[in-house]
Amino acid sequence: MEEHSTIYYDIDGLVLRRGQAFLLSVTFNQDFNADRHYISVIFKCQTWLNSSEVKIPLNNSSNEWSAKRVFTGDGRSNCVCLQINSPSDALIGKYSIFLEICPIERGLLNKRALSIFQFEIDIYFLFNPWQKYDSCGLLSSEQIAEYVMNEHGQIYLGLSDIPRYIPWHFGQFERVVLLTALALLNKVQLSAQQRIDSSVILRILASKICSEYGSTDGIFPSSFDVLPLCQENEYTSSPTILKLYLASNSQSIHGNSGSNWQHAAVFCSLCRSLGIPCRIVTVYNAACQVQERRNTDMNLNRGQQTMVVVNSKITR
Template identity: 55%
Template sequence: MEEHSTKHYDIPGLVLRRGQSFSFTVTFNRDYDVEEHQLYIRLAIGPRSMMSKQTQIRLLVDGTPSGNGWSAKRIPAEDDEIKTKKNNRISLQIDSPSDAIIGKYTLLLEVRPLKKDDKNFLNKQDLTLFLVETDIYFLFNPWNKDDACALSSSEQINEYVMNEHGQIYLGTSDKPQSIPWYFGQFERSTLLTALTLLDKAQLPAQNRIDPSIIIRILSSKIYSNPGTNNGIFPSSYDT
């Protein structure tokens, strides 16, 4: 998405930056009536997501912020369907916090009928779930001042985030050597490999908030220190 500066990612699915909103349109197989139904959005990350660990987010679609900074609401679309009480096609907006867990999420829509009198839910048999089959990836957001990865200028962002080509340095401080390098951060395999390494390290999803933890874990899985077989490549500090 251009608004999230992720349009260059060559990966199936939706790649987003945390701390920003995103919108999408849903078409149901029958009418959704605001006076008859209540709509929730569920976002889940990891194999055993739990709301207590913030790996499962459940949002009432009414614009009310949740306790962890997420919110969801209906928004107008081109045909202004938000003005109608009943429609099988609705547009939704989700706002994520700047400290959201990074990684791959699944998204579910939960529709429940309402009682006319007290707006309480009916029994669980009336619950309908719609799985959004597109995977959603949330990344760190250096454009957001509240993100731990925030950078202070567009020049820094272009250099450290968006630039695909640069130099890496070898040797010593007395005799440094530089060689051209292709970072390939937007390649399909790069993001998927990074997330796979976090899974291989068994890093709990709720710990995937802090970039410093992510960096340490990825470094330990890429480079193996002498006497260990934990990494992919042997570390070397030889000149």
């Protein structure tokens, strides 16, 4: 959807940004008088376990959700156009949508004739970096273009004085990336407040990048469960890795446990697919999974406090 900057998502369904209005057109198979019916729109989130449904009466509001009828002027008597507004802290995820219709007879609701219709299309609500009230809102369009919309990038490796880079395809708009992110969230049980906390969602995604020792619930297997002679993979695309993960019934991909930069790239793709701004930063001269020894020479005063760092380097 162009107004929501989700036109690039390659997935069946309607992808929307929370906190932003959208139009929903309902066409009936016969003439329909909306003034003689009590209409409610119902959203049921499929991503989070045991989440409550949201029921919005027409021309009213509920839990900061609202729905009102708008007139398009096309003159069709069997069509009703609704404008739906979601709050800026709505649950992100996949939703089913229903329309509840109850006839009004002599000023009273005829609940015996109540009907509920389910839409065939699913709706996906994502974080909204364009919305200043969203927890992931950004002020700069340049930042949004880089941290949310950019599908291709470079990851810097090598040494600080001799850097090298490799291209990476983040592919956050591909179907497999968004479905993986939502599938990972579906595995956890959280409180209602935690479900709308972007920092909690980040921790969940990060915890599922690599499996714990002895388990296969992460995207990459644990480094302790992989043979040391296993060659390093040559993946340079997040969708390629995540397709293998989903194809194995959400079990760790076969092979080695991947590199730190591959973990970061996949994590970045998952975040961007949900609308969370993210980018990769390379830290050089960090003593992490390196076969070097860090030598640091320091002078201490009588209080055992550092005065001057004389030499700090990594030697092979």
